[in-house]
Each structure stands twice: as C-alpha cells, then as structure tokens.
Amino acid sequence: MKIRFWGVRGSIPSPGPHTVRYGGNTTCIEVRTDAGCLIVLDAGTGIFALAQSLLKELPIEANVFITHTHWDHIQGLPFFSPLYIPGNAVRICGAQDVVTGAGIDRAMAVQLQYSYFPVREAEMHAKIEYENLSVGASIQVGDATVTNSILSHPVVNLGYRVDCNGKSVFFTGDHEAYFNIYDLGDEDYDEYQMLIDEKQRLVDNAVRGVDVLIADCSYTAAEYPDKRGWGHSTFDASIELACRCGARQLICTHHEPTRSDDELERVFAEALSHFDLGLDGPSVVLAREGMAIEI
Amino acid sequence: MTQTAAEIDKELAIVVERMPAFPKSVQRILELTRNVDCSSKELVGIIEKDPVITLKVLRVINSAQLSLPTKITSINQSVVYLGVNTIKNLALSIAAIGILPSGNAAGFDIERYLLHSLTTAIFARQLCTLYASGEADPGDCYIAGLLHDFGKIVFARFMPEQFGQVLARCAAETGMPSHHAERELIGADHTVVGAMLAAKWQFPAPLVECIRNHHSPEARDSAMSDCLRMADLISRLHERGDSENPYREGEAPINPLRFGVGLGRVIESLGDLGTLHAEARGFAQAGRAS
Numbered sequence: 354m355k356i357r358f359w360g361v362r363g364s365i366p367s368p369g370p371h372t373v374r375y376g377g378n379t380t381c382i383e384v385r386t387d388a389g390c391l392i393v394l395d396a397g398t399g400i401f402a403l404a405q406s407l408l409k410e411l412p413i414e415a416n417v418f419i420t421h422t423h424w425d426h427i428q429g430l431p432f433f434s435p436l437y438i439p440g441n442a443v444r445i446c447g448a449q450d451v452v453t454g455a456g457i458d459r460a461m462a463v464q465l466q467y468s469y470f471p472v473r474e475a476e477m478h479a480k481i482e483y484e485n486l487s488v489g490a491s492i493q494v495g496d497a498t499v500t501n502s503i504l505s506h507p508v509v510n511l512g513y514r515v516d517c518n519g520k521s522v523f524f525t526g527d528h529e530a531y532f533n534i535y536d537l538g539d540e541d542y543d544e545y546q547m548l549i550d551e552k553q554r555l556v557d558n559a560v561r562g563v564d565v566l567i568a569d570c571s572y573t574a575a576e577y578p579d580k581r582g583w584g585h586s587t588f589d590a591s592i593e594l595a596c597r598c599g600a601r602q603l604i605c606t607h608h609e610p611t612r613s614d615d616e617l618e619r620v621f622a623e624a625l626s627h628f629d630l631g632l633d634g635p636s637v638v639l640a641r642e643g644m645a646i647e648i
Numbered sequence: 649m650t651q652t653a654a655e656i657d658k659e660l661a662i663v664v665e666r667m668p669a670f671p672k673s674v675q676r677i678l679e680l681t682r683n684v685d686c687s688s689k690e691l692v693g694i695i696e697k698d699p700v701i702t703l704k705v706l707r708v709i710n711s712a713q714l715s716l717p718t719k720i721t722s723i724n725q726s727v728v729y730l731g732v733n734t735i736k737n738l739a740l741s742i743a744a745i746g747i748l749p750s751g752n753a754a755g756f757d758i759e760r761y762l763l764h765s766l767t768t769a770i771f772a773r774q775l776c777t778l779y780a781s782g783e784a785d786p787g788d789c790y791i792a793g794l795l796h797d798f799g800k801i802v803f804a805r806f807m808p809e810q811f812g813q814v815l816a817r818c819a820a821e822t823g824m825p826s827h828h829a830e831r832e833l834i835g836a837d838h839t840v841v842g843a844m845l846a847a848k849w850q851f852p853a854p855l856v857e858c859i860r861n862h863h864s865p866e867a868r869d870s871a872m873s874d875c876l877r878m879a880d881l882i883s884r885l886h887e888r889g890d891s892e893n894p895y896r897e898g899e900a901p902i903n904p905l906r907f908g909v910g911l912g913r914v915i916e917s918l919g920d921l922g923t924l925h926a927e928a929r930g931f932a933q934a935g936r937a938s
Contacts, residue, residue: 449713
C-alpha cells in the first residue's frame with residue numbers, strides 16, 4: 354500500500370510562512386491499495402491538490418471515507434474535481450448523523466446550498482454514491498478491506514483501518530483518549546471507568562498490530578487540561594496507544610493550527626523525550642503535507 | 649378499534665417521538681448547556697432521571713442505522729460511545745419539543761408516575777447490587793425501573809379518554825390493578841405497550857421481556873425481572889409514587905427465594921429509603937413547580 358498526505362492541519366487551513374514545511378491544508382490522506390484502488394481518508398482542503406493530481410489518470414474510481422463531518426474533514430468535498438467529470442465514480446462513505454438522522458450525503462448537500470456554493474449536485478456528472486456505514490462494519494474496496502471503529506469526538510467519528518494483503522494502516526480521524534467524567538469518590542466513577550476500559554479494549558483491538566497508525570496528536574500533555582472534552586488527543590496519548598497496540602509506525606497528525614513549523618518540531622521532540630521507545634517501540638514521525646510512504 | 653397491530657405500532661412510535669420531556673429536566677438541560685463547559689456528569693444525572701429523554705437517547709443510539717455492535721443500556725454508556733456533546737445535542741433536541749404538561753385529559757398524575765419510575769429505578773439498581781450481583785447489570789435494572797410503566801404515559805397522551813376510564817374504574821373498584829382495567833377497557837395493558845416500544849427500538853431482549861412481564865406472575869424468572877418486580881413493589885408499598893397502582897394488602901411476595909425470608913428484611917437491606925428517594929422526589933416535585 355502507498356499512503357500520501359495531502360492535508361495534516363487540524364481545525365482550519367493555516368497557510369503562511371510559518372507552516373510551509375508541514376503544510377496548512379486540513380485533513381486528507383490518499384491510500385493506494387496494492388492493486389491501485391484509490392481510498393481517500395477525509396476531504397479537508399488537502400483533497401483539492403489530490404484532485405489535481407488525479408486529473409492525469411481519468412477516469413477514476415474514488416472511495417472517500419469521511420471520519421466525521423466537522424468542516425476541516427469535509428470542506429474540500431465540493432472541490433474534488435473528479436466529481437464534475439462524466440465517467441468518474443465517487444463513493445462517499447461515512448456515519449449517519451445521530452442527532453438529525455441525516456445520512457452522509459448531507460456532508461455534501463449542506464455545502465451545495467445556493468447561498469454557499471454556486472454548483473448544484475445535479476450538475477456534478479460523475480457517478481456519485483453515498484454509503485452510510487454501520488458501526489464496526491468492514492467493506493471491501495478492491496483488494497483491501499476497510500473496517501471502521503467508533504472513536505471519541507464531539508460528533509460521531511469513525512476511525513478506519515485499511516487492510517491489504519497482510520499490511521495495514523489505521524487512521525483515527527479526530528479522537529480524544531477516553532477520560533472519566535466523574536471524580537474519584539463519585540458513586541458512578543467505578544462503573545464509568547469500567548465502561549471506558551471496555552471501550553478502550555475494543556479500540557485497542559481494532560488498532561492492534563497495524564503497520565502504520567495515523568493519529569490525532571493535536572495537543573501537548575501540558576496544553577491538554579484546558580482542552581479536555583474538545584475531542585483531541587495528545588502526542589503522549591497517541592504514542593501510548595501505538596505502543597500498547599504494537600503499531601510499527603505512528604504518524605502524528607491534526608497539527609494545531611496556531612503551531613508554527615518550529616514550534617511543532619519543538620513540542621514533538623519534547624513529547625518523544627517522555628518515552629523510551631527502544632528497539633521494539635514504534636517509529637514516530639510528524640505528518641507532513643506531501644509526505645508519501647509505502648508499506 | 650379497526651387498526652392493525654402494525655398501524656398501532658407505527659402511531660405509538662410517532663406519539664412517543666413527539667412526546668416532550670419533563671419540565672425539570674428540560675429546564676435544567678437548558679440552564680446547564682448555556683455554559684460551553686457544562687458538567688458532563690451533571691448532564692447525565694439529569695437525563696437519566698427523565699424517562700422520556702432516556703428512552704429517546706437509547707432509542708437513537710440502538711437504532712438500526714447506527715447499528716452499534718453492542719446494545720447500549722445506560723446513559724453513561726451512551727456517553728462513552730457517542731461523546732457527551734452528541735448526547736447533549738440529542739437532549740437539547742428533545743428539550744426543544746417542549747415540556748410534558750403536568751395535567752392531561754386522562755387525569756393521570758404525572759408527578760406520581762415520575763416519582764414511582766424514579767424510585768423503582770433506584771431500588772432496582774440497589775437490589776441488583778445486593779441480590780443479583782453478576783447475574784444482571786445494575787445499570788440495566790435502573791433503566792428497567794425507569795421505563796417499566798412508560799406504557800401508562802403513552803396511554804395518557806395517546807388515548808386519554810380510554811385511559812381516563814381505566815383510572816375511574818380503578819378508583820371506583822378499590823383493589824383493581826390498573827393493568828386489569830387496561831386490558832378490559834383498552835384491550836392491552838401498559839406492559840404490552842412499553843415492551844412493544846422497547847422492542848421496536850431494539851433494546852436488549854432481557855429489558856424488553858422484563859417490561860413485558862412485570863405484572864405476569866407466571867412469567868419465567870430472571871434476575872433483572874426479579875429486581876424490577878421487587879423494586880416496583882417496595883416503591884408502591886412505601887408510597888413513593890405508585891403510578892396509579894397502589895399497593896394492595898396481601899399482594900403476593902415476589903420470588904422469595906432470591907430475596908430470602910421477608911419483605912421487611914429486603915427493605916431493611918436497602919438502607920435509608922428516605923435518602924435513596926430524596927433526590928427522586930426533589931426532581932419530580934420541581935418538575936411540577938416549574
């Protein structure tokens with residue numbers, strides 16, 4: 354499999370001189386299976402550059418998996434140029450919205466309203482399919498299997514594991530390590546802890562043994578207490594997840610939008626200094642726009 | 649009545665969908681959520697005391713569309729799976745429907761209903777911990793208690809005229825349990841309606857069975873069922889609200905094997921009932937006051 358990062362920034366596009374090295378586009382990851390099938394994980398603004406690169410190989414069949422519908426993960430959808438070209442096929446998969454009951458098609462429809470975007474979906478000439486995923490389900494994409502897991506974020510967020518011929522990658526999307534909402538001594542503390550331990554086991558099982566774990570590392574451990582409940586993990590929590598699940602490599606992403614390249618490298622080095630990863634531990638790197646790896 | 653079961657089933661679901669929550673919980677949810685850092689545990693504490701919101705949250709999270717691999721039976725568990733923000737927004741969308749009026753055309757006493765549901769829930773959870781540890785989940789028993797009489801509130805809103813007659817019959821014939829009058833005058837009792845809804849919304853089978861059987865002495869025993877029926881009895885015995893089904897002298901004790909020799913001992917083992925139900929009463933009364 355080949356993995357290429359087209360957007361690694363969290364929350365909002367952050368272009369400028371201070372983010373040139375790691376990039377300012379929001380989340381978009383291209384995964385190519387061994388047979389060359391195209392899987393796109395999230396449709397943040399990074400998907401626009403990916404779309405440009407795809408114009409050389411038309412017609413395409415794209416399988417877009419949306420982790421969740423916050424803007425920074427869907428904002429590039431209307432700019433995915435293959436949607437406009439007849440002969441292309443685009444399948445967009447994601448979770449149904451729990452509060453409104455709307456399907457993943459709304460992630461597109463909500464953006465194509467007259468006041469916000471000049472083109473209607475009827476004017477997109479690719480074959481577009483939407484698929485609401487059942488939580489925990491596996492679906493086949495060519496020679497790969499994509500399995501989702503429900504993770505922890507202020508809206509339903511599906512992490513995706515792509516398995517292809519014995520190799521695997523897991524992308525968390527946005528995920529905050531589980532925490533107990535009760536205080537020690539509260540009547541419900543133990544029960545809640547049991548529930549989150551149980552849920553954590555399910556997540557660990559889903560991640561276990563992956564070759565590459567791409568994980569939300571928005572905050573440092575020092576920043577986290579003020580951001581608890583915002584739905585993002587720390588470098589430390591993701592490194593612990595990678596170690597616990599035996600991931601071979603951890604790629605830290607969802608860089609905090611106010612973080613400059615220098616600052617990002619500084620906090621990353623500091624987080625790494627909290628761990629002795631040894632020879633058996635995962636290799637840990639920062640995601641960078643344009644970075645490509647093969648597993 | 650010429651409606652088919654499927655039609656009734658569908659109508660019931662729509663009625664419950666539109667059913668507003670209790671005044672106190674709506675008011676507290678609106679207050680709490682004005683603050684972006686609203687306390688998750690406080691929010692859970694409010695939701696799990698309101699049978700309408702609890703039922704709706706569990707309905708959504710166990711829906712076929714989401715098809716979670718695990719059945720979710722408590723609000724805490726729903727927070728673990730969906731996150732507190734989603735649960736908060738679900739609760740807000742339910743709060744936006746309005747508030748359940750304290751009065752209804754049937755003359756059903758909503759406050760007594762709520763008090764009974766809450767105390768039964770609290771007792772059932774406690775009984776499970778004390779007498780059915782490892783056989784049933786205390787959280788499931790709480791939900792069973794909270795929702796066991798939900799059918800009555802559906803009757804009160806959905807068929808107020810017939811349910812009014814049920815209440816009148818019970819008042820006129822001392823000792824007539826409401827489920828008998830319901831069967832006679834409506835054609836089905838509240839256990840059937842409650843179970844029908846729970847099943848439609850894919851609640852776990854033991855929970856559905858437990859709601860269906862809570863007035864069927866002939867039904868097969870289960871740990872959750874035992875705890876629910878005993879909790880129901882104690883709640884009515886102590887007049888902690890009775891959902892219009894007061895305790896009757898000589899009512900058969902339930903599953904004496906599990907609970908040992910006497911009802912008195914069981915009640916004693918629950919500790920200070922006053923403390924246990926104080927919160928429930930506060931919640932129910934504040935609901936009416938607002």
